[in-house]
Amino acid sequence: VTDRHQTTSHEIERYAGLFAKRTRQMRSSAMRDLMAITARPEVISFAGGLPDTSTFPASTFSAITTTIANESCASALQYGPTGGFEETKRCVAEVMAAEGMRADPEDLLITTGGQQVIDLVTKTLVDPGDVVICEAPTYPGAVPVFSSYEADVVQIEMDADGMRIDLLEETLDRLDGEGRLPKFIYTVPTFQNPAGVTMSGPRRKRLVEIARERELLVLEDNPYGLLRYEGEPLPPLRALDGGVYVLYLGTFSKIFSPGVRLGWVAAPGPVLAKIELGKQATDLCTSSLTQQVVDGFFSDGRWRGYVQEQCTLYRRRRDAMLDALAEFFPAEAEWTQPGGGLFIWATLPEFIDTEDLLAKALREENVAFVPGAAAFVDGRGGSSMRLNFSIASDDEILEGIRRIGKVVDEQISLYGTLSGRSTTRPASMRRDQRGTGAAPDDPGLADVVHFPRRAGERRGAQGS
Amino acid sequence: MSALRVALLKGGPSLERQVSLRSAARVEDALERLGLEVISIDVDTTLVEQLRESDADVAFVALHGRGGEDGTVQELLEIVGIPYTGSGVLACMRCMDKVLTKHLLTREDLPTPDFFAFSEVAFREFGAAKALPAIEERLGFPLVVKPAAQGSALGIKFAGSPADVPEALIAAFSYDERVLLERYVKGRELAVSLLEDDGGDVKALPVVEARTKQEYFFDFEARYEIGKTDYTCPADLPPEVTARAQELAVDTYRLLGCYAFARVDMILAEDGTLQVLEAQAIPGLTETSLLPQAADAAGISFDRLVERLVELALRRAAAVAV
Secondary structure, eight states: OOOOOOOOHHHHHHHHHHSOGGGGGOOOSHHHHHHHHTTSTTOEEOOOOOOOGGGSOHHHHHHHHHHHHHHSHHHHTSOOOTTOOHHHHHHHHHHHHHTTOOOOGGGEEEEEHHHHHHHHHHHHHOOTTOEEEEEESOOTTHHHHHHHTTOEEEEEEEETTEEOHHHHHHHHHHHHHTTOOOSEEEEOOSSOTTTOOOOOHHHHHHHHHHHHHHTOEEEEEOSSTTOBOSSOOOOOHHHHHTSSSEEEEEESTTTTOGGGOEEEEEOOHHHHHHHHHHHHHHHSSOOHHHHHHHHHHHTTSHHHHHHHHHHHHHHHHHHHHHHHHHHHSOTTOEEOOOSBSSEEEEEOOTTOOHHHHHHHHHHHHOEEOEEGGGGOSSSOOTTEEEEEOSSSOHHHHHHHHHHHHHHHHHHHHHHHHHHTOOOOOOGGGGGGGTTTOSOOOOGGGTTSOOOOOOTTOOTTOOOO | OTTOEEEEEEOOSSTTHHHHHHHHHHHHHHHHHTTOEEEEEEOSTTHHHHHHHHTOSEEEEOOOSTTTSSSHHHHHHHHHTOOBSSOOHHHHHHHHOHHHHHHHHHHTTOOOOOEEEEEHHHHHHSOGGGGHHHHHHHHOSSEEEEESSOSSSTTOEEESSGGGHHHHHHHHHTTOSEEEEEEOOOEEEEEEEEEEOTTSOEEEOOOEEEEESSSSOOOHHHHHSTTSEEEESSOOOOHHHHHHHHHHHHHHHHHHTOOSEEEEEEEEETTSOEEEEEEESSOOOSTTOHHHHHHHHTTOOHHHHHHHHHHHHHHHHHHHHO
16 A cells, blocks of 8 residues: 555646746756667667766775775765865866866865756856857756756857857847846867867957956866867866856766766855855755765876776777768768767758657667757757767677668658659768768769758868 | 456557656556555566566556557467456557558548558658659648657657658658658647446546647647646537537547547547547556546546556456456
8 A cells, every 4th residue: 555645637737836937948858758768778879978987996996985984984974064075175176287277275166066066157147037158059958957047048159169259259249239148158168068079279268358358257167178089188268267257167977977976166256155155055065975985086196097098998989989970871961070078969961850860760770869959949959969979889889870870871861752852872882981081072972962061060160 | 356466567668668657657556555466567578478477467558659559568468368458459559550540530431630641661662752742732731740650749740831741751750660641630639538437338538628838739748748738628618519529539439449448639620620630549647648637527536547447457358258
């Protein structure tokens, strides 16, 4: 016998009448349902954003937790300060130094994951109807946060050099003309989620100047900066700005473990003080236990070697995915070439809706990705997808991309039949493209019909 | 009915897995309140073994979509010999396949919007694309493109002009090998739920009207999210329209050979006619689903509804055994 109360339809109506207005903006359940299927064991999923924690040595974890048990059991089980432990802040300062930034402990607040920073910053700065500016596409997980505070989200297009700063300025002028001042600009400048692109040096400088000129805050979200597979690092926005207008979000999730739920924010004193009050209201403090775990791993410098190993692993998987895309995705598709991070952003011909494609991919091929529309607030992105390459094995990457390529090919060929355009071509011709990732230059493909590409195509575009 | 063992079939690999899990969670609570023993089975490749091991007296099928609602699981239950809730194999096949449903309706002169149905093979191998202009002329715009077998509103698209049709077809073919193109009928969306009474007669429950804020479309999201759709039950209709809708629903139920319960979705067109869109052999049983709301409006609690479905399952099995 259960004592669970029976819910009737009337009561549902009653609850619905009690929901806050802002919950109406909380979006999407059909996709959430589909995404739930992607977790089934038989599915090769490129949908998550998971680091590969299977590489972390269990013996190391065991030693760290044993030390905590023996040396600081009571405090690990106790509440901690709202702002976080000083020891954890020292670890954060070390990670930030590795990214080229100086941070004093009084500039820092330890949070329950980086996601909480987005929430706390929005909670601190945004009244209903205020403008928040972000990239197009943006981190899908940020959208529900902005929505829940009833922000008016304005997205700025990106190209291969990150956010188009010229479009940002145009937008800021337009908003200014309408008497609307954006509260902050949210950006993932390095190895962006979901697009995989990195904001160029000149654009970083200009963005920081704009923030100063217009007295706007920037929330720099940098989970992937240390997951670099090639090239030289660019200075973080916070390093360029000195921490005056730039709020910096960091996290241990991608370089160590999302399971510890530890992130941080570095912000100017007055902003940090408000954020701390918000944090107190939300959850009093971040987990003492996991802060001690992080301290146990990061305080002796071992983390640097681990991050290097992860980079080697992810670089190989990225290359495997880029090779597989070149081999199995059609010539009409385009995709980004990330120099780091966890994601590739692929765009298909515009007649393909990637939400429907996901249903087909799951149903027929047991393979999954994130449909691009999740990264936009305005219905764009419908023919794009985000592909994660950090968690699947090389073999799974090859097989999974082959399967997605197959369903895409089927849709393209069917569209050709339906619209009277011939798109058939021998599959064998495509093998030559392996490793190039570029449009085919085989003269044998010259008569292949090319579909119109989407406006603002990303690959190779260099506008600023 | 104390001490009965009920195998509750839920989840499965269909795209409506999450909806099924929500339906099943409510059903499980109800079964437990009724004092029955529940064995929950998340349907996968071990289903037949699990059913055999369950030693269940009856199976409650809380599955939606492909596999669970199309006769497949029902066939397995027949083979394993466990009585089960809801319609039998043939009725499930007829309901799941919207094309078959509409052909049967048309044959019996029951109203349903004009339509044409094609398989992917027709387009790939028989040049069906050449027939599209004639179809478009016949159906007019906007027209609706749907996968033949998809229980929820996934994959349903509206085409406003000929240029939109190929894209809409591609979307629909993502869910099934067959699609139908249907005349768009503007009007009010009505859902008539049906439930057999203790005497085994099918009775139409009060009509539910569903209204979303969106212009065209009762979409998947609205259908399963609290607060996204306005439901009115009983729908505010003239008594004779309610009576006609209920009569049409009963006729559809009988035509398709449904058993125990079902839901018939229809449009009250602007010209006053009623047009059947489709029938659900296993209507949703979630907190926002229409059949439980309609039952509630008729004074039948969710627990009583679940109890009756179990009784009807046992009664059918007993009748077959005799």
